[in-house]
Amino acid sequence: MAAVHDHGPARLSSSICSFELQSPSPEANKPRIGHLSFQDRVPIETPHYVAVSSRGAVPHLSQDMMRGNTRINAMYAAIEDFIEKATHQSQTPPVFNFPAAPHESPLRKFIALQKSALLILGPRRIPPLPCPASSTHSAISIVTALGYGMLEYTDYIEAVQKLRPDIVLGMGDVLFGHKPGFKRRDMMGDRTLAWMKGLVEGMTDEENGTPRTALFAPILPIEAEQQSYYLDALKDELSDHISGLVLYDIASIDAISPTLHHLPRLSLAPISTPHDLLNAISLGHDIFAIPFITSASDAGIALSFSFPSPTQDPNTPTALPLGIDMWSPTHATSLSPLSPNCTCYTCTHHHRAYIQHLLNAKEMLGWVLLQLHNHHIIDEFFAGVRTSIKQNSFQETRTAFHKLYTAELPEKTGQGPRVRGYQFKSEKSEPRRNPPAYRALDHGKEKLDDAKEKLAEAEKLSLSVDAGDLEERGSGEGLGEKVD
Amino acid sequence: MSTSSQSAALKFEILARCSTTKARASILTLPHGPVPLPIFQPVATQASLKGLTPVQLAQTGCNLCLNNTYHLGLKPGQETLEVIGGAHVLQGWKGNILTDSGGFQMVSLLELAKITEEGVCFSSPHDGTPMLLTPEHSISLQNTIGSDIIMQLDDVIVTTSPDAVRMKEAMQRSIRWLDRCIAAHKRPEKQNLFCIIQGGLDLEMRKICCEEMARRDTPGIAIGGLSGGEDKVSYCQVVDTCTDLLPQNKPRYVMGVGYPEDLVVSVALGADMFDCVWPTRTARFGNAITATGNLNLRHASFANDFTPIDADCSCECCRSEEKGGLGITRAYIYHVASKETAGAHLLTMHNVHYLLSLMGKVRAAIIEDRYPEFLRSYFRKAYGDMQKIPTWATTALRKVGVDLRA
Numbered sequence: 001m002a003a004v005h006d007h008g009p010a011r012l013s014s015s016i017c018s019f020e021l022q023s024p025s026p027e028a029n030k031p032r033i034g035h036l037s038f039q040d041r042v043p044i045e046t047p048h049y050v051a052v053s054s055r056g057a058v059p060h061l062s063q064d065m066m067r068g069n070t071r072i073n074a075m076y077a078a079i080e081d082f083i084e085k086a087t088h089q090s091q092t093p094p095v096f097n098f099p100a101a102p103h104e105s106p107l108r109k110f111i112a113l114q115k116s117a118l119l120i121l122g123p124r125r126i127p128p129l130p131c132p133a134s135s136t137h138s139a140i141s142i143v144t145a146l147g148y149g150m151l152e153y154t155d156y157i158e159a160v161q162k163l164r165p166d167i168v169l170g171m172g173d174v175l176f177g178h179k180p181g182f183k184r185r186d187m188m189g190d191r192t193l194a195w196m197k198g199l200v201e202g203m204t205d206e207e208n209g210t211p212r213t214a215l216f217a218p219i220l221p222i223e224a225e226q227q228s229y230y231l232d233a234l235k236d237e238l239s240d241h242i243s244g245l246v247l248y249d250i251a252s253i254d255a256i257s258p259t260l261h262h263l264p265r266l267s268l269a270p271i272s273t274p275h276d277l278l279n280a281i282s283l284g285h286d287i288f289a290i291p292f293i294t295s296a297s298d299a300g301i302a303l304s305f306s307f308p309s310p311t312q313d314p315n316t317p318t319a320l321p322l323g324i325d326m327w328s329p330t331h332a333t334s335l336s337p338l339s340p341n342c343t344c345y346t347c348t349h350h351h352r353a354y355i356q357h358l359l360n361a362k363e364m365l366g367w368v369l370l371q372l373h374n375h376h377i378i379d380e381f382f383a384g385v386r387t388s389i390k391q392n393s394f395q396e397t398r399t400a401f402h403k404l405y406t407a408e409l410p411e412k413t414g415q416g417p418r419v420r421g422y423q424f425k426s427e428k429s430e431p432r433r434n435p436p437a438y439r440a441l442d443h444g445k446e447k448l449d450d451a452k453e454k455l456a457e458a459e460k461l462s463l464s465v466d467a468g469d470l471e472e473r474g475s476g477e478g479l480g481e482k483v484d
Numbered sequence: 485m486s487t488s489s490q491s492a493a494l495k496f497e498i499l500a501r502c503s504t505t506k507a508r509a510s511i512l513t514l515p516h517g518p519v520p521l522p523i524f525q526p527v528a529t530q531a532s533l534k535g536l537t538p539v540q541l542a543q544t545g546c547n548l549c550l551n552n553t554y555h556l557g558l559k560p561g562q563e564t565l566e567v568i569g570g571a572h573v574l575q576g577w578k579g580n581i582l583t584d585s586g587g588f589q590m591v592s593l594l595e596l597a598k599i600t601e602e603g604v605c606f607s608s609p610h611d612g613t614p615m616l617l618t619p620e621h622s623i624s625l626q627n628t629i630g631s632d633i634i635m636q637l638d639d640v641i642v643t644t645s646p647d648a649v650r651m652k653e654a655m656q657r658s659i660r661w662l663d664r665c666i667a668a669h670k671r672p673e674k675q676n677l678f679c680i681i682q683g684g685l686d687l688e689m690r691k692i693c694c695e696e697m698a699r700r701d702t703p704g705i706a707i708g709g710l711s712g713g714e715d716k717v718s719y720c721q722v723v724d725t726c727t728d729l730l731p732q733n734k735p736r737y738v739m740g741v742g743y744p745e746d747l748v749v750s751v752a753l754g755a756d757m758f759d760c761v762w763p764t765r766t767a768r769f770g771n772a773i774t775a776t777g778n779l780n781l782r783h784a785s786f787a788n789d790f791t792p793i794d795a796d797c798s799c800e801c802c803r804s805e806e807k808g809g810l811g812i813t814r815a816y817i818y819h820v821a822s823k824e825t826a827g828a829h830l831l832t833m834h835n836v837h838y839l840l841s842l843m844g845k846v847r848a849a850i851i852e853d854r855y856p857e858f859l860r861s862y863f864r865k866a867y868g869d870m871q872k873i874p875t876w877a878t879t880a881l882r883k884v885g886v887d888l889r890a
C-alpha cells in the first residue's frame with residue numbers, strides 16, 4: 001500500500017487539536033509514533049493509553065489520588081454513566097446543569113477532572129455491557145445505573161453540545177457481545193453515517209456548536225466493503241470535520257482509507273493482554289482504552305511485565321508471569337515492592353505483605369494500591385514501546401517480550417471488590433460474581449452495625465431516594481456485607 | 485497542681501485551661517510524634533482507614549489513629565506481625581497508633597464469649613475451637629503490634645445492665661486485670677498502657693474505680709463502658725464525675741465517642757481524647773458531617789446541588805480548584821455514592837478532616853480562653869434555633885458554667 005505522504009511528518013491541525021506523526025511512516029500496518037496535542041492539555045505521545053473511568057472516576061481512585069499519584073493525562077467517560085435520570089425519569093441529567101463558562105466543559109467540572117487532562121466522551125462504558133435490545137435507525141441500546149435504556153442519536157448530540165468534552169466519539173451502530181447478521185451489517189454503515197452527519201451538524205451549529213471539541217469517527221467492526229458507502233463519506237464530505245478515528249476491531253486498520261492515515265486512531269478493540277496491545281501497535285493503532293488494567297486490579301493481580309523485557313536468565317527457561325496474584329499467602333510476610341525498582345506510589349510506600357493483608361481483609365485500599373501500580377506499569381510499558389519504535393527495534397523487542405512472558409494474565413483466585421448492577425456482566429454460565437461470604441464472625445459486629453445503619457437510612461430515604469443502586473439484590477448476601 | 489507528666493514513652497503537657505469549663509488544651513508527645521489534644525482519633529480497624537492511604541490520612545491532620553487488636557490478631561495474625569515488625573511497618577504509617585485490648589470486640593462480636601476470672605473465653609471464628617483471651621495474651625498481642633498506646637483488657641458489660649452485682653464484679657475484675665496487664669507489659673519504654681475506668685452508670689462504683697486505677701499510675705487513663713446505649717444525661721454524669729477525680733496531669737480518653745456535639749460537650753467536661761467508627765462508617769453510606777448537621781448526599785435533592793460538601797470546610801474535597809483543592813460538589817457525591825468506592829473515599833476524607841479540624845478549633849478556643857463562646861456559636865450554627873438544642877447538652881454545659889441559651 002502506498003503512502004499518501006511520502007516522507008516527513010504528516011499533520012492534521014485545527015485551531016484546537018493537532019496530531020503529528022513522526023517515525024517511521026504514516027502507512028497502515030506499521031507501528032507509528034505520534035504527538036497528539038490539544039489546547040490547554042498535556043500533549044500525549046503515542047502509542048499511549050487513556051484511562052477508563054466509571055461514573056467520572058477511575059475505579060478505586062479518588063480524584064486526589066489520580067492527580068497526585070498517577071501520570072494519567074487522558075480519561076475516557078461514557079455518556080451512559082450520566083443520563084439515568086433522563087433515560088428513566090425524564091429529568092435533565094444533573095451534569096447538564098453544572099455551571100460552566102462557554103469555553104469550559106461542565107462534565108469536566110462535575111467529575112473534578114484536572115484541567116491538564118484530556119477528556120474523551122463516548123456513548124458506552126468500556127467494556128460495554130451487552131444489551132438485549134438491538135439498535136434502531138435512530139438509537140443504540142445502553143445500560144445506565146437504573147437499567148437498560150435507549151440512547152437516541154439526537155440526545156447524544158445534545159449531550160455533546162452541553163458537555164463539550166475535548167474529544168467526542170461518534171455514535172456508531174456497533175454490536176457488542178455477538179456478531180451482526182448479514183442484513184444487519186448492511187444497515188450499520190447507513191445508520192452510522194446518518195448519526196455522524198447529525199453530530200457534525202450539531203457540533204458546527206452556530207448557536208449550540210462545540211468549536212472546542214474534536215470528533216473521532218467510528219470505523220465499524222465489519223468488512224470494509226460492507227461499510228464502503230460510509231467510509232467513502234468519511235474521506236470525502238466528513239473529512240473536514242473529523243480529527244481522529246475509533247476502531248472496534250484490530251483488523252479495522254485495513255478499512256481506513258489512505259487519505260485518512262494521518263488521523264490518530266483510538267482503539268477500543270478487545271484487548272486482554274500486553275501481547276494483544278503489541279499486536280495492535282504493530283498494525284498502527286495509536287491510543288488504547290485498556291480494560292485489563294482495572295480488571296487485573298479487581299482480581300488482586302499486580303501487573304509485572306516491562307517492555308523491553310528484562311534479559312532472560314538462561315538458567316530459568318520457564319516463562320515469566322505477566323502479573324502476580326497478590327491473594328497468594330506466599331506474600332504475607334514479604335516486605336518487597338510489587339515489582340522490583342518500580343517507582344509507583346504503591347511500591348515506594350508499601351510492600352507485598354500489606355497488599356496481601358488488605359485483600360485478605362477485604363479493605364478497599366488494597367484495590368486502590370493495585371490500581372496505582374497497574375497504571376504505572378502500563379505507563380512504563382508505553383514509554384518503552386515508543387522508544388523501541390523510535391529506535392527501529394520494536395519488532396525484535398516484541399519478539400523477545402513474547403518469548404519471555406506467559407501468554408495470559410494469571411487466573412483470578414480471590415474475590416474482587418463488590419460489583420454493582422451497571423458493572424455486572426450477566427453471562428449465562430458465569431457464577432455469581434461475589435459468592436456470599438461465610439458469615440465471618442470477625443466482621444459480625446461491624447456488619448451488623450452497618451446493616452442497622454443501612455436500614456435506618458433506607459427508612460429515612462424510602463420516600464425520596466431513587467433506586468439508583470443496582471447492587472445484586474437478592475443474591476443471598478447479607479445486607480451488611482455489601483457495605484464495607 | 486501538676487500540669488504535666490512524663491513516663492518512659494509519653495509526655496503530657498497542659499498548655500491552657502478554660503477558665504469557665506473543665507476543658508484543657510494540651511500536647512501529648514508519643515513515640516511517633518506530638519499529638520495536640522483534645523483530639524478525635526479515626527479508626528483504621530484492620531490497619532487501613534477505609535480506602536485512604538496513610539498519606540491521605542496524614543493530610544486530614546491525623547497523627548494518632550486506632551487499630552483494632554482483635555482484627556489484627558486474626559488478620560494478618562500475631563506471627564505475621566512479629567515477622568513484619570509490627571503494625572507501623574505493616575501499614576506504612578509514620579504517625580502514632582492506639583490499639584484496644586480486643587476484649588470489647590470479642591464480647592460484642594462473638595455471641596458465645598464468656599468471661600471468667602482467667603479471661604474472655606470464646607470459640608475461634610476460624611474453626612470453632614475454644615480459645616481464651618487473657619490480659620497477658622492481649623498485652624502480648626499489643627506488644628507485637630507495637631502501638632504507641634495500648635489498652636488494658638477490661639471486663640466490659642453494657643452500662644444499662646440492671647445487674648449491680650455483675651457490674652461491681654466487672655469493675656473489680658477490671659482492676660485485677662489491670663494489675664495483670666501491667667505485669668505482662670514487656671515494652672513500657674516504647675508503649676503506653678492506659679487503664680480503663682469501669683463501673684457502669686453507678687457513680688459510686690466509678691469513684692472507687694478511679695481511685696484504685698489512678699493509684700496504679702498508668703501514663704494515661706480511659707473512661708470505658710460508655711457509648712453503649714445509655715442516655716446522654718447519664719453519660720455526661722459519668723464523664724463529669726470521673727474527670728473530677730482523675731489526676732489533672734494525665735490524658736483522659738473517652739472511648740467510642742464521635743458525634744460532633746458529644747465531642748464538644750465532653751471536652752467541656754474535661755476529656756481529651758476520643759475515637760469512633762461513626763464518621764468513617766457513615767461516609768460509606770453517603771453521609772457528610774457539616775457544621776449545620778449531617779447530610780445524606782444519596783438523597784435526590786442533592787442531585788443538582790453544585791456547592792461543596794461544606795462551604796466552610798478546608799479539606800481537599802471541599803476546597804475549590806482555585807484554592808488548590810478538588811472542587812468536589814454535593815451533586816458529584818450524589819452521582820457516585822454507593823456506586824463507586826471513590827465516592828466513599830472522598831466523603832471519608834471530608835468527614836475525618838471535618839472532625840479533626842473541629843477539634844483544632846476547639847483547642848484554639850481553649851487556648852484563647854473563649855471556649856464558652858465557641859460552644860454557643862457551635863450550637864447556634866448546628867441547630868439554628870437555640871430552643872432546639874438537646875436538653876442533655878444544655879444541662880451538662882450549665883453544670884460547668886456555660887448557659888447555651890444566654
Ligand SMILES: [Zn+2]
Nearest residue numbers: 342344347373
Ligand atoms: Zn509499583
Ligand SMILES: [Zn+2]
Nearest residue numbers: 797799802834
Ligand atoms: Zn470537606
